[in-house]
Amino acid sequence: xxxxxxxxxxxxxxxxxxxxxxxxxxxxxxxxxxxxxxxxxxxxxxxxxxxxxxxxxxxxxxxxxxxxxxxxxxxxxxxxxxxxxxxxxxxxxxxxxxxxxxxxxxxxxxxxxxxxxxxxxxxxxxxxxxxxxxxxxxxxxxxxxxxxxxxxxxxxxxxxxxxxxxxxxxxxxxxxxxxxxxxxxxxxxxxxxxxxxxxxxxxxxxxxxxxxxxxxxxxxxxxxxxxxxxxxxxxxxxxxxxxxxxxxxxxxxxxxxxxxxxxxxxxxxxxxxxxxxxxxxxxxxxxxxxxxxxxxxxxxxxxxxxxxxxxxxxxxxxxxxxxxxxxxxxxxxxxxxxxxxxxxxxxxxxxxxxxxxxxxxxx
Amino acid sequence: xxxxxxxxxxxxxxxxxxxxxxxxxxxxxxxxxxxxxxxxxxxxxxxxxxxxxxxxxxxxxxxxxxxxxxxxxxxxxxxxxxxxxxxxxxxxxxxxxxxxxxxxxxxxxxxxxxxxxxxxxxxxxxxxxxxxxxxxxxxxxxxxxxxxxxxxxxxxxxxxxxxxxxxxxxxxxxxxxxxxxxxxxxxxxxxxxxxxxxxxxxxxxxxxxxxxxxxxxxxxxxxxxxxxxxxxxxxxxxxxxxxxxxxxxxxxxxxxxxxxxx
Numbered sequence: 001x002x003x004x005x006x007x008x009x010x011x012x013x014x015x016x017x018x019x020x021x022x023x024x025x026x027x028x029x030x031x032x033x034x035x036x037x038x039x040x041x042x043x044x045x046x047x048x049x050x051x052x053x054x055x056x057x058x059x060x061x062x063x064x065x066x067x068x069x070x071x072x073x074x075x076x077x078x079x080x081x082x083x084x085x086x087x088x089x090x091x092x093x094x095x096x097x098x099x100x101x102x103x104x105x106x107x108x109x110x111x112x113x114x115x116x117x118x119x120x121x122x123x124x125x126x127x128x129x130x131x132x133x134x135x136x137x138x139x140x141x142x143x144x145x146x147x148x149x150x151x152x153x154x155x156x157x158x159x160x161x162x163x164x165x166x167x168x169x170x171x172x173x174x175x176x177x178x179x180x181x182x183x184x185x186x187x188x189x190x191x192x193x194x195x196x197x198x199x200x201x202x203x204x205x206x207x208x209x210x211x212x213x214x215x216x217x218x219x220x221x222x223x224x225x226x227x228x229x230x231x232x233x234x235x236x237x238x239x240x241x242x243x244x245x246x247x248x249x250x251x252x253x254x255x256x257x258x259x260x261x262x263x264x265x266x267x268x269x270x271x272x273x274x275x276x277x278x279x280x281x282x283x284x285x286x287x288x289x290x291x292x293x294x295x296x297x298x299x300x301x302x303x304x305x306x307x308x309x310x311x312x313x314x315x316x317x318x319x320x321x322x323x324x325x326x327x328x329x330x331x332x333x334x335x336x337x338x339x340x341x342x343x344x345x346x347x348x349x350x351x352x353x354x355x356x357x358x359x360x361x362x363x
Numbered sequence: 364x365x366x367x368x369x370x371x372x373x374x375x376x377x378x379x380x381x382x383x384x385x386x387x388x389x390x391x392x393x394x395x396x397x398x399x400x401x402x403x404x405x406x407x408x409x410x411x412x413x414x415x416x417x418x419x420x421x422x423x424x425x426x427x428x429x430x431x432x433x434x435x436x437x438x439x440x441x442x443x444x445x446x447x448x449x450x451x452x453x454x455x456x457x458x459x460x461x462x463x464x465x466x467x468x469x470x471x472x473x474x475x476x477x478x479x480x481x482x483x484x485x486x487x488x489x490x491x492x493x494x495x496x497x498x499x500x501x502x503x504x505x506x507x508x509x510x511x512x513x514x515x516x517x518x519x520x521x522x523x524x525x526x527x528x529x530x531x532x533x534x535x536x537x538x539x540x541x542x543x544x545x546x547x548x549x550x551x552x553x554x555x556x557x558x559x560x561x562x563x564x565x566x567x568x569x570x571x572x573x574x575x576x577x578x579x580x581x582x583x584x585x586x587x588x589x590x591x592x593x594x595x596x597x598x599x600x601x602x603x604x605x606x607x608x609x610x611x612x613x614x615x616x617x618x619x620x621x622x623x624x625x
Contacts, residue, residue, distance in 0.1 A: 024526065029477045054490060054557075062483060091492075091493055327461060329460075329461050330462040
């Protein structure tokens with residue numbers, strides 16, 4: 001494309017300057033760069049331009065001005081026509097996107113915030129209304145979609161959750177074991193691992209992983225559907241989008257998350273007992289014995305009871321962010337990010353509230 | 364720049380396959396510089412696929428695509444980029460970047476092409492907006508704020524950003540009201556006249572076929588059945604072509620087209 005003969009070059013022939021080359025998109029920079037030289041020789045400049053396109057014509061106008069009397073000689077008729085066309089369509093004042101004053105900006109943000117709160121309430125209201133109508137008319141429930149959710153967000157999450165909670169159990173046991181060993185209180189490793197894992201870490205790590213894995217998927221799916229008007233299409237077909245898109249996810253995750261939490265508990269304990277055996281020489285048998293004697297089953301239930309609440313948070317935040325998306329590809333990204341951040345944030349806050357509540361009750 | 368005898372686009376023995384489904388088999392087509400070629404054919408005859416093969420966005424399973432007299436199979440990545448810059452593609456849904464406004468959408472290819480002063484860049488983009496017949500106020504709008512017709516024009520403006528020699532359009536008038544579609548066709552003709560363009564369009568719009576194209580390639584039976592001007596094509600005896608044009612809409616478009624051409 002960039003041949004030597006096509007780039008603009010100035011040659012002195014018989015005391016007159018002649019300008020050769022293509023005045024096209026490929027050489028815009030070179031043409032603009034030669035501008036100072038051209039201006040000096042404008043009066044006795046001869047042109048020999050082989051090709052010109054609209055971008056090149058614009059560069060030409062920039063260099064030689066809009067007055068066609070002042071243009072150098074040697075343009076062909078077509079080139080002059082093109083230049084005149086570009087001149088006619090040229091628009092020098094480029095509209096700028098409107099910028100807001102700082103006061104208006106604050107106002108907009110506040111009004112956005114309050115409308116956001118309203119949308120949140122709206123969404124929760126619609127969710128409960130949909131749940132209520134479902135109770136009255138259970139046959140409308142999309143059972144197949146529910147199984148889909150349990151498979152995709154429950155079953156397929158098994159390997160990652162098992163692995164990570166195993167490692168987490170092992171790490172807790174390792175760090176705790178180092179301290180306990182110095183006191184010769186090796187056997188207390190069982191209570192340490194079991195209590196932290198069953199009560200807190202198991203439910204928490206599961207909820208965080210599922211928020212990252214499934215909550216983001218919900219937000220992205222619903223946001224894309226919303227932007228493609230698929231949600232509106234459902235509505236126009238007389239369907240409640242909540243029945244199709246949200247309730248199966250909600251109920252599916254309320255079933256799947258406690259099961260995943262149970263799995264996380266088990267594999268965390270396995271990780272802990274492995275480290276206890278390697279580091280503190282507590283055999284798995286001893287570990288299990290002490291577990292059944294010293295750790296009440298209540299701790300397990302305290303952990304597992306949180307899982308459905310976390311599921312509710314993850315699904316409603318993810319789906320709400322998805323349903324609020326409008327605009328283009330950007331919105332999908334923004335909504336997905338927000339869904340994960342808000343879901344994890346809320347999960348941790350609610351977990352803290354649960355901890356305080358349970359310890360106040362004395363469990 | 365190019366000799367007139369050489370075809371601008373030369374497709375030879377193209378075979379395209381999706382799994383076991385063969386879309387094109389030994390398809391040949393050559394397009395001369397300055398042509399306004401329409402690709403037509405029934406649904407599933409591989410018009411859009413052929414268009415994306417010409418645009419070098421898809422490689423056929425067999426056969427060669429030569430553009431601007433260059434065979435494209437063994438070109439380096441760099442040479443391919445240079446070649447793509449000489450082509451503009453307008454996608455069916457516009458495919459404008461939704462996070463950029465119209466002006467920024469058009470500036471993007473020019474800015475990546477060369478480092479130019481910002482003011483000059485904006486003027487170039489603005490020129491394209493005016494050339495496709497959009498009002499200046501459209502420049503600062505986001506794609507999702509534009510109507511369907513304006514969106515299509517903006518998509519053409521972006522395709523024209525680097526002043527390509529070849530403009531490929533995928534269903535340019537689909538989804539437009541008759542008035543906008545007709546105005547769009549006129550705009551294409553104007554651009555063709557002023558910018559030394561070769562047009563290749565995939566279309567189902569029979570009025571566009573009469574109004575815009577001077578050559579029509581009919582795709583069927585996995586190859587190009589016939590390439591001829593509309594007047595000749597509608598008289599063709601092949602059953603598939605007859606079937607395509609033997610209906611009331613085609614007859615109406617024919618009357619309008621012949622009337623307009625006289």
